[in-house]
Amino acid sequence: MFLKLLKHEFRASFRLLLPMYGGLLLLGLLTRFAVRVIGDNRALTIIGTMSIVSFIIACVAAVILTMVLIIIRFSRSVHGDEGYLTNTLPIGTHGIILSRLVVAFAAQVCTFAVVLLSIGVVALDQENVHSFVRTMHMLFGGTAASFRTGLLRMVGLMIVQSLAQILQIFAAISIGHSFANHKKGFSVLFWFVIYFTEQTVSAVLLSALMTNLLFGSAAAANMSMSQLSGTIILLSVIEKLIVGGVCYLLTWLMMKKHLNLQ
Amino acid sequence: MAILTCNNLSKRYGSVQALDAINVNIEPGRIVGLLGPNGSGKTTLIKLANGLLTPDSGEILIDEMKPGPETKKIVSYLPERNFLSTWMSVRQLLDFFCDFYADFDRERAMAMLSKLQIDEKQRIKQMSKGTREKVQLILIMSRRAKLYLLDEPIGGVDPAARDYILQTIIGNYEPNAAVIISTHLIADVEQILDEVLFINQGHIIRHSPVDVIREEMGKTVDALFREEFRCF
Numbered sequence: 001m002f003l004k005l006l007k008h009e010f011r012a013s014f015r016l017l018l019p020m021y022g023g024l025l026l027l028g029l030l031t032r033f034a035v036r037v038i039g040d041n042r043a044l045t046i047i048g049t050m051s052i053v054s055f056i057i058a059c060v061a062a063v064i065l066t067m068v069l070i071i072i073r074f075s076r077s078v079h080g081d082e083g084y085l086t087n088t089l090p091i092g093t094h095g096i097i098l099s100r101l102v103v104a105f106a107a108q109v110c111t112f113a114v115v116l117l118s119i120g121v122v123a124l125d126q127e128n129v130h131s132f133v134r135t136m137h138m139l140f141g142g143t144a145a146s147f148r149t150g151l152l153r154m155v156g157l158m159i160v161q162s163l164a165q166i167l168q169i170f171a172a173i174s175i176g177h178s179f180a181n182h183k184k185g186f187s188v189l190f191w192f193v194i195y196f197t198e199q200t201v202s203a204v205l206l207s208a209l210m211t212n213l214l215f216g217s218a219a220a221a222n223m224s225m226s227q228l229s230g231t232i233i234l235l236s237v238i239e240k241l242i243v244g245g246v247c248y249l250l251t252w253l254m255m256k257k258h259l260n261l262q
Numbered sequence: 263m264a265i266l267t268c269n270n271l272s273k274r275y276g277s278v279q280a281l282d283a284i285n286v287n288i289e290p291g292r293i294v295g296l297l298g299p300n301g302s303g304k305t306t307l308i309k310l311a312n313g314l315l316t317p318d319s320g321e322i323l324i325d326e327m328k329p330g331p332e333t334k335k336i337v338s339y340l341p342e343r344n345f346l347s348t349w350m351s352v353r354q355l356l357d358f359f360c361d362f363y364a365d366f367d368r369e370r371a372m373a374m375l376s377k378l379q380i381d382e383k384q385r386i387k388q389m390s391k392g393t394r395e396k397v398q399l400i401l402i403m404s405r406r407a408k409l410y411l412l413d414e415p416i417g418g419v420d421p422a423a424r425d426y427i428l429q430t431i432i433g434n435y436e437p438n439a440a441v442i443i444s445t446h447l448i449a450d451v452e453q454i455l456d457e458v459l460f461i462n463q464g465h466i467i468r469h470s471p472v473d474v475i476r477e478e479m480g481k482t483v484d485a486l487f488r489e490e491f492r493c494f
Contacts, residue, residue, distance in 0.1 A: 004361045012347065077347075084345035088312050089362050090334040257316050261309075262343065 001091050005099040013073055013103050014110075017066065021114045024062050028118030031055040035122070055122060059115045066111040067169075070104040074170055075187070079177040083261050093255050097170065097248065104166045105159075150226065153233045160237050164244035168194050171247035174254035198243050202236075209235060263326065265290045265409050265440045266311060270320035273306050273464075280306040282464040283320060288440050288457075290408065293432070295451055295472075295483070296444040298461035299491055304444040305342065307461070308411050312339050325408060335364065338407035342414045344394055348387035352380060355401060363405050370434065371404035392423050399427055403434040410441040416450055424450050452483040460490060 034051040077086050078096065086096060172194055176187025209232070266288040273281040281303045288294055296304050309315040310322050313329030324333035346355060352375060359366045375382065378396060386394055399415060412431065416424040424447075432454050435441050445451055452458075452472065460468035467490065475486055 001362070008358060008361070012349075015349070081343040081345050082347055084314075084339070084341040084343060087314055088334055088337070088339050090331045091362075092331050259314055261314060261341075 001089075002095050002099065005089070005091060005095060006102060009073075009077075009099045009103040010106070012077070013069060013107055016069060017107055017110065020062060020065060021110065024058055024114055024118045025121065027055055027058050028121035031122045052122075055118075059118065062111055062115055066107050070107060070166060071169055071173065074100050074104070075173045075177070075184075078255065079173060079183070079259075079261070081262070083259075087255070087259060087261070093252055097251055097255070100170065101163065101166055101248075105163055108162050108166070150229070153230060157233050157237055157240070160240040160244065164240040164247065167244045167247035167251065168198070171250040171254075174251045178254055178258040178260050180260070194247065202239055205235065205239060206232070263290075264288055264323075265325055266442070267323040267326075268307070268320065269323075271307075271310065271317055271322050272319045273303075273310060273315060274318050279464050281310075284461075284464070284466050286459065286466060286469065288409075288442065290438050290440050292456045293435075293441045293443065293454055295448070295455040295458045296442050296461060297446065297448055297458055297483070297487055299446060302461045303464045304461055305413055306464075308339070308413050308442070308444055311409075311411055312337060336408040338363075338402050338405040338410045340398060340402040340410075340412045340415055342417065344391075344398065346386045346394060346398060349385065351383055351385045352397060353382040355386075355397070356382070359401055359404070365406040367404050367406060371400055374400045374404065374430065374434075392419055395419055396423070396426065396430075399430055403430055406436050406439075408436070408439050410435055410439060412441065412443045414445055415443060416445060416447055421450075428454055448484040448487045449482075455483065458483055460487065462491065 031051045031054070035048050038045065038048040076082050078100065089096075169191065172191035173187045175190045176185070177183045179186045264287040266286070268284050268286040270283045270285060271281055272279070272283050284303075284307070296307065298304050306315065310317055311324060311329060313334065322329065324337060327333050350358070356368055356371060359371075360368055372382075375397070378393075378400075380389075380393065380397065386397070389397065402410070402412070410431075415431070416427050419427065428451065431441060431443070443451055443455070455472050457471050458468065458475070459466055472483060475481055475483055479486065481489075
C-alpha cells in the first residue's frame with residue numbers, strides 16, 4: 001500500500017517538475033551556445049551576459065519552485081480538501097507522512113542534480129573540472145582517502161539537512177492548519193518559530209563545541225583540520241537528526257490528534 | 263452485530279460541545295438519515311467515524327474496530343467538500359481507487375460514468391461543479407463497502423441532480439451495508455430512508471424507524487423535523 005502511495009505521490013509532484021527540469025537543461029544548452037558563439041565579439045557581449053544572468057535566475061527559481069511545490073503539495077493533499085481522500089485511505093498516518101517525505105526529498109535531490117548538470121552544460125570544460133577537484137582536495141586534506149571521506153561526510157550532512165528541512169515545513173504546516181482561521185499565516189509563523197529555535201540551539205551547541213576544542217583538552221588541541229571539520233559535520237548531522245525527529249513527531253501528532261479539515 | 267457503534271461519544275471544539283455523550287447503534291442493511299440543523303454535530307460524527315477526528319471521551323466503533331486503516335477498508339466516505347485533485351483525469355482517479363480499495367468495482371463505475379456520458383479522459387478541472395460531484399459520488403458508490411457515510415450528498419445541487427444522486431445511492435449500495443446520509447434537506451431524502459437520527463446541539467434526540475413516524479405518529483419525517491426543530 002505504501003508503494004502505491006509513493007507511486008501516486010511521485011506522479012502528482014513530478015508532473016510539474018519534469019517539464020521544469022527539461023526547460024532548465026534546454027536553457028543551459030542555449031546559454032552555452034550563446035556564450036561560445038559570441039566569444040570575444042564585444043558588440044554581442046550584452047547578449048551573452050543576459051543569457052548567463054537569465055540562466056542563474058532560472059537555477060535559483062528552480063530551487064525555490066521545488067520548495068514551493070513541496071509546501072503546496074503537502075498542505076493541499078494532507079490538510080486541504082484533498083486531505084479528505086488522503087486521510088481516509090486505508091493506510092496509517094506514518095505512511096502518509098513518509099510518502100510525502102520521500103517524494104519531497106527526491107524532488108530536492110533531482111532539482112539539485114539538474115541544476116548541477118545544467119551548470120555543467122554551461123560552464124564545464126576540462127580545466128574547470130581539474131580546478132574543482134583541486135579545490136575539493138585542498139578542502140578535505142589533500143589525500144584521495146581524505147577527499148572521499150570528506151565528500152561522504154558532506155553528502156551525508158546534505159541528506160540529513162534536506163530531510164530535516166522538509167520535516168520542519170511539514171510540522172509548521174500541520175501546526176498552522178490546526179487553527180480555525182489564518183491557517184497559512186500560522187503555518188508561516190510556526191515555520192519561523194521552528195527555524196529560529198533550531199538555529200539558536202545549533203549556534204549555542206556549535207559555540208560550546210568550538211570553545212571546548214580551542215581551549216579544552218590537549219587531545220582536542222592536537223586535532224587536524226580534517227578531524228575538526230569531521231567532528232563539526234558529525235555533530236551537525238546529529239543535531240539535524242534530532243530536529244528532524246522532533247518535527248516528524250510533531251507532524252504525526254498534529255495529523256493523528258488535531259487534524260482540522262474544513 | 264452493529265456496523266457503527268457510539269458509546270458515550272463526546273467531542274468538543276474549544277468551548278463548543280459538538281457531541282455530548284451520544285450512544286448509537288446502526289445495523290447493517292439500513293439506510294439512515296442523520297438529520298439536524300446546521301452545526302448540530304452531523305459532520306463531527308461522520309468525521310469521527312472516518313478517523314478524521316479523535317473523540318475527547320467515549321468510543322466509536324466500526325464493525326467492532328476503532329477507526330484506523332482496517333476500518334477505512336470497509337467505509338466509503340463522501341465528504342461535503344470536493345476532494346478530487348483537479349489535475350487528474352477520470353481514468354487516473356479510477357486507477358487510484360483501484361489501487362487503494364480492494365472493494366472498488368471499476369466496471370460498475372465505468373457503467374455509471376458512461377450513462378452520464380462522462381469521458382474517462384476528461385480532467386476534473388474541465389468539469390462543472392455538478393459533474394464533479396457526480397464523479398465523486400460514482401467513485402464512492404462503486405465501492406462494495408460495509409458502511410457508506412455520505413455527508414450532505416445533495417447539498418448545493420439542482421433538484422434533477424438530487425434525483426440522480428439518490429437513485430445512484432439506492433441503486434448501488436451493497437444490500438448488507440449500512441448507508442448514513444447526513445443532510446438537512448429532509449423532504450428530498452425521506453423517501454429512501456429506513457431510519458432517522460435527529461441530532462441537535464450534540465445530542466441524539468430521536469432514533470426511529472421511518473415507518474414508525476409515518477404509521478404510528480401519522481407524520482412525514484419532514485413534518486416531524488420541522489416540528490421538533492422549530493426556531494420560534
